[in-house]
Amino acid sequence: MSARLLLFTGKGGVGKTTLAAATSAALAAGGRKALVVSTDPAHSLGDAFGVPLGSAPTEVDAGLHAAQVDPRTLVDGTWRELRGHLRTVLAGAGVDELDAEELTVLPGVEELLALAEVARLTRTGPWDVVVVDCGPTAETLRLLALPEAVAGYLERLFPTHRRVVRGLLAGLAGTAAPVERWDATADALGRLAENLEQLRGLLTADTTAVRLVLTPERVVAAETRRTVTALALQGIRVDGVIANRLVPHPGAGRGPAATWLRTRRAEQDAVLASLDLGPVRTVEHHAREPVGLAALLEVAEALYAGADPLAGSGAAGPLVDVVRVDDEYELRLALRVGDSELELARVGDDLAVTVDGRRRLIALPSLLRRCVVVGAELDDDGVAVRFRPDPDLWMR
Structure with a gap:
C-alpha cells in the first residue's frame, strides 16, 4: 500500500512550514511513520524543528523523519545524463551544437527533479504518510503543472512511436552517430516519459491531497480561491483549507488593546465567512514562535483538536x-x-x-x-x- 501524500502550500509568509511540521509531528505521535519534506527553495523546515536537516531523511523523533530536498544536487547528477541525450536528438534534427545546449536548459527542471525526489521517497520509504512543505502558491502551481508540461514537450520533441522502434530515429536523422547511441537515447527518454506519467498519476491519485494555508486577509483569501480553481483544473484534490494566525478573542476586556483585538478579529471572521470553500480549520496566533517538537505538537492540537490529522476538512468531488x-x-x-x-x-x-x-x-x-x-x-x-x-x- 502506497503512502499518503499531503502537500501544504499558501502565499509566502502564512505559516505553511509550521503547519506542515506540526501535522507530521502529530501523525508520528499518533503511531504513524511520517516523513516531512521541504521543496521550498527558502528552506525553513529545519528551523521549525530546531534541528539541522539535509537531503537525506533525518530522524527527528520516534516515527518522524524530515528532509530538505536540494534540487541543485539533483540537477548536477540526474539531469546531466538526460541533457546529453536531448542534445543527441537535437543534433540529429540539424540543430547547431550551441543552440542545442541552450534548448536543453528546461525552465523549472530543478522543481521537477525535487518533485521526482518526493515521489521516490514516497514510493520507496517505510512511511505511512509523506508531508510536503511546498513553496508559495505561485511556485507550487507551476511545480504541479510541470510533469504534464514537460511530458508534452518531450512528446513533441521525440514522439512515442519513434522511441519504441529500435534504430528508427537514427535512420531518420541520417547522422554518423552509432545506432546504439540513438537507442540509448530512446531508452533514457522513454524512462523520463514513464517517470513523468508516474508523477502525474501520483499527483492526481486518491491518496494525494493539497492543504491550503492562508491568513484571514482579503488579498490572501482571493489568491486561495484562485488556487483551488487552478488545482481543480489540474485534477489535483484539495482536502482542506487552514486559516492561520487568527487573533484571539478579547472576551469582555476593555481598553484600546481589547478594542483593537475585537475589531481585527471581526475583520478576520468576515474574510473567512466570504471564502465559500467549505469547512475551514483555524489556528489562533500564539505569542511565542512555535519552534521545536513540543511547540509544534501544541500547534497540532489547536489545529486538529484531537481529530485524525489525515482526515481532511473537506473533500473535492470529481472535476x-x-x-x-x-x-x-x-x-x-x-x-x-x-x-x-x-x-x-x-x-x-x-x-x-x-x-x-x-x-x-x-x-x-x-x-x-x-x-x-x-x-x-x-x-x-x-x-x-x-x-x-x-x-x-x-x-x-
Whole structure:
C-alpha cells in the first residue's frame, strides 16, 4: 500500500512550514511513520524543528523523519545524463551544437527533479504518510503543472512511436552517430516519459491531497480561491483549507488593546465567512514562535483538536460530471470561478477551459463528441456547459 501524500502550500509568509511540521509531528505521535519534506527553495523546515536537516531523511523523533530536498544536487547528477541525450536528438534534427545546449536548459527542471525526489521517497520509504512543505502558491502551481508540461514537450520533441522502434530515429536523422547511441537515447527518454506519467498519476491519485494555508486577509483569501480553481483544473484534490494566525478573542476586556483585538478579529471572521470553500480549520496566533517538537505538537492540537490529522476538512468531488437534462446534456465542471476570467472553447474532441490565463484541455466523453455546444452557465457549484445531440453524427 502506497503512502499518503499531503502537500501544504499558501502565499509566502502564512505559516505553511509550521503547519506542515506540526501535522507530521502529530501523525508520528499518533503511531504513524511520517516523513516531512521541504521543496521550498527558502528552506525553513529545519528551523521549525530546531534541528539541522539535509537531503537525506533525518530522524527527528520516534516515527518522524524530515528532509530538505536540494534540487541543485539533483540537477548536477540526474539531469546531466538526460541533457546529453536531448542534445543527441537535437543534433540529429540539424540543430547547431550551441543552440542545442541552450534548448536543453528546461525552465523549472530543478522543481521537477525535487518533485521526482518526493515521489521516490514516497514510493520507496517505510512511511505511512509523506508531508510536503511546498513553496508559495505561485511556485507550487507551476511545480504541479510541470510533469504534464514537460511530458508534452518531450512528446513533441521525440514522439512515442519513434522511441519504441529500435534504430528508427537514427535512420531518420541520417547522422554518423552509432545506432546504439540513438537507442540509448530512446531508452533514457522513454524512462523520463514513464517517470513523468508516474508523477502525474501520483499527483492526481486518491491518496494525494493539497492543504491550503492562508491568513484571514482579503488579498490572501482571493489568491486561495484562485488556487483551488487552478488545482481543480489540474485534477489535483484539495482536502482542506487552514486559516492561520487568527487573533484571539478579547472576551469582555476593555481598553484600546481589547478594542483593537475585537475589531481585527471581526475583520478576520468576515474574510473567512466570504471564502465559500467549505469547512475551514483555524489556528489562533500564539505569542511565542512555535519552534521545536513540543511547540509544534501544541500547534497540532489547536489545529486538529484531537481529530485524525489525515482526515481532511473537506473533500473535492470529481472535476467533470455529465448529467442529462431533458433533451440536452450538461457537462458540469466543479470550478469555483468567482471573479476570475473564464473562457471556454470546443477544440475537436476536447473542451478548452481557461481560467485567469491557465488553460486545460478536458477530453470530452464519447457521448458528447457527437453533440454541439449550445450554451454555458455559472452557478454556485461551478460551470455547466450544455450540449445538444448533432443530428448528423448522433446515429453514427
